Amino acid sequence: MHINGKTTLFGILGNPVEHSLSPIMHNAAFTHLGLNNVYVPMAPKDLGAALSGLKSIGFRGVSVTVPFKEEVIPYLDSIDATARAIGAVNTLTFTKLSDGSIAVQGTNTDWIGSNAALAQVTELHGASALVLGAGGAAKAVAFGLQKVGATVVIANRTKAKAVALGKELHCAALGLDEIDDVGAEILINTTTVGMAPNINHCPVAPHLLSQYKVVMDIVYAPLETKLLHEAKACGCAVIDGLDMLLFQGAEQFRIWTGHTAPMEVMRKALVTALG
Ligand code: NAP
Numbered sequence: 001m002h003i004n005g006k007t008t009l010f011g012i013l014g015n016p017v018e019h020s021l022s023p024i025m026h027n028a029a030f031t032h033l034g035l036n037n038v039y040v041p042m043a044p045k046d047l048g049a050a051l052s053g054l055k056s057i058g059f060r061g062v063s064v065t066v067p068f069k070e071e072v073i074p075y076l077d078s079i080d081a082t083a084r085a086i087g088a089v090n091t092l093t094f095t096k097l098s099d100g101s102i103a104v105q106g107t108n109t110d111w112i113g114s115n116a117a118l119a120q121v122t123e124l125h126g127a128s129a130l131v132l133g134a135g136g137a138a139k140a141v142a143f144g145l146q147k148v149g150a151t152v153v154i155a156n157r158t159k160a161k162a163v164a165l166g167k168e169l170h171c172a173a174l175g176l177d178e179i180d181d182v183g184a185e186i187l188i189n190t191t192t193v194g195m196a197p198n199i200n201h202c203p204v205a206p207h208l209l210s211q212y213k214v215v216m217d218i219v220y221a222p223l224e225t226k227l228l229h230e231a232k233a234c235g236c237a238v239i240d241g242l243d244m245l246l247f248q249g250a251e252q253f254r255i256w257t258g259h260t261a262p263m264e265v266m267r268k269a270l271v272t273a274l275g
Pocket of ligand 1: 134137159176192195220
């Protein structure tokens with residue numbers, strides 16, 4: 001990568017952002033395709049001021065992560081229908097208009113990433129899925145599943161949050177302690193349970209796992225969570241959190257550059273970074 005006066009700017013807004021793997025993934029792809037682009041991490045204190053700055057500096061595309069995915073929406077010139085339905089934006093595209101002003105458009109690629117990760121091993125249309133968690137990621141994952149015709153049940157530690165999300169998505173909702181007899185084919189963990197440093201924690205009692213055909217954990221540090229380790233032992237097909245990260249990033253890359261993302265290059269960069 002040779003940064004010069006013609007380099008096009010991309011980045012990620014989050015706070016904290018120093019652990020984000022997106023700079024590694026996108027810069028590896030830019031370098032591989034010989035694109036004169038660079039992707040940098042940014043942790044603004046004032047999101048509105050940061051967006052004005054990015055516009056005037058000439059940024060072309062920006063990822064948005066925690067805690068800004070919802071907060072960013074009022075600052076945007078437009079937001080697409082899926083991001084509006086999810087209520088969260090993870091991708092910004094900056095476009096120069098004919099009058100010289102810059103328009104910022106928001107979209108969401110998280111649901112595309114989770115669907116693509118799951119679709120590698122199973123048909124989603126007509127499938128049934130239990131989604132653990134009721135936070136931002138759960139909403140994107142559940143929305144994506146419903147969009148392709150899967151039936152979703154939400155289960156969360158704080159049941160009231162599961163019920164609220166269930167109402168929004170018109171699906172069943174349970175407490176995390178009520179999932180013994182759900183009987184879904186696919187299990188997806190979108191809670192933070194099992195994430196480093198609490199790597200010995202599992203959101204589901206291991207003896208319940210054999211009922212699922214596919215188990216996906218969107219936690220990616222560690223890559224093999226306790227949940228995936230136990231699910232593998234039960235004979236389930238397993239998908240780790242790297243795939244969702246990779247596929248949502250590949251869609252961002254396509255939106256921003258018009259190029260098909262070099263998936264294997266991006267995957268290798270992520271795996272190397274995760275050790
Ligand atoms: P969030 O909005 O803060 O939601 C966190 C969820 O975890 C809530 O449902 C919370 O339940 C649950 N939780 C936390 N501690 C728990 C515990 N001890 N026992 C049971 N449940 C617990 O976070 P998020 O943005 O949805 O992200 C969730 C995870 O997904 C993070 O690990 C994030 O890194 C990962 N993620 C991965 C990708 C990817 O591309 N692979 C993309 C997005 C997010 P309560 O409501 O009861 O607190």
